[in-house]
Amino acid sequence: MTNSMSNTEFVTNLVESKFKVLSTEVLDKYQVSFEVKKEDVHSLLSLLKTSGWIQLSYLSAVDWPNDNEFELVYIVFNWDKAVHIQIRCRLDRETASMNSILPIFPGCKYYEREAHEFFGIKFPGNPDHEKQLILEEWDDIPPLRKDFDPRAYSDRKFSKMEYKNDFVNKNGEVSKQDARTKRYDDIDKLRTGGKK
């Protein structure tokens, strides 16, 4: 693809002339990202599909708890124009729900199921989106949300094994456990620069 630079310009013109785009970013000559409103996503995806972006490469979400929002990401690709397009939109975090894009891209079925499982976003229109896929009998908040803490979950879920020291250290010898604690503290210091 020799004139890829003009391909990104073509995409930008195509989308910006028909939709109200909140922000546009040309990442390199093979990738453009658009941030649009939730209502525009379906018509934008249909437009892109009729213009040649027939492959849905990826669909997922990002959690932004400080804004109380989820960000949905759709990535589509055109093999002839060689441009990946990211389409992002924000959803309210409490009542996260987005109409499924199943009629436009049938390949989204399992991506949406996964997004529901890991973020708790509902996809009305996708018949199976609430079935469990990867996490069997999950009993906590969806795990890829930022407020889910894996360490607290495993402490709560699994019983802790009690270790006993059945030997006495000689005078002046550092026990293995103390050495390990010190090593972890050192690593933390290294990472945070001495700040806690």
Add this chain to the structure above:
Amino acid sequence: MKEMKLFLGPQHPGMHGNASVHIYVDGDIIKKSFLLPGMLHRGFEKGMERHSWVNNISLIPRVCVVEPDTNEMAFAMAVEMLAKLEVPERAHWIRMIILELARLSIHLMAYGGLGSPTGLYTMMYHAHTDRNTILNIFEKITGHRVYHQYIVPGGVRKDLPVGIEKDIHSFLDDLESRYEEYRDLGINNPTIQARINDTIPLPAEVVWELGVTGIGMRSAVNKPYDLRKVKPYARYDQVEFDVPVAPYSDAYARVDCKLQEVVQSIGIIRQCLAKMPEGDVRVPISRGQAMRWTVPKGHVYACVESSRGEFGYFMVSDGGTNPYRVGVRGASYPQGLLGIEKYLPGTRLDDAALWVDTMGVCSPEIDR
């Protein structure tokens, strides 16, 4: 006849890794089927959010067990896009050598794996012997056999060892001399041909519906839709190679494309060794502590052509020491989940393992 439920896997010679296909059969015709993933879910995406950018280098090769280098490459490309790092010229060529050696190894492994559903185990032993030679070369270059952690953001970890060109050339010559033998053993063999000719064909319109990429797509749509050609990364625009395609995608065509790609990969590695310039192989990513290295804000998607299709990393940075969100687009996600659910019904029970093998369904990257 009464419908019956059967399980293909997790312990089955035709299944790779830990996933199982649930199949409802009537006689030996599949009525309904679906993949049950999740047995190998290790929480990579959450784990990556909790480790620093540099720590993650040792985590990402584990995403796909048999093909770790494409993971490293896609991760490194995504971080380089975010941090706007310029990779040294020599590092690009070394990366290509590593990626193509990995492609050779996985194509050989998949071709050998065809032995199990078709019942011809000789092929498998030959293929695994050659894969072992590739792993020996990897060990000399990177110090590791399977998970190399060699392609890192900013280049490669260290330069090629002195004299490795000789090893690579002698391996390539050896493989090339036995290439016809491989074909005779496998797809030119009448028993195998009777088994894989016209088995589970994949029409072009189904490809777009499922979102299949890689050999599955190229053999169906008859166009060279390869990310190395369409959207060249590293220095793939400076080497000459063909993308094997086929007008009709059955199990035979897909295996045939795989074997033709082996020849192309051999050619690419030879060109890389000839054209590779001297110089640095890595740019330093941070001036002080790598553990405290931060990456500018942004949302990027970087993808590479793996042996099974488009393998991508979607990455979000909030400017901190850890990635904010990493999403992995497994190359076999569409054919593994939706393909098995929508496309296997109607075929025969013994063809399910052939679908898994020729489409390269890799359960670790579906689970993550």
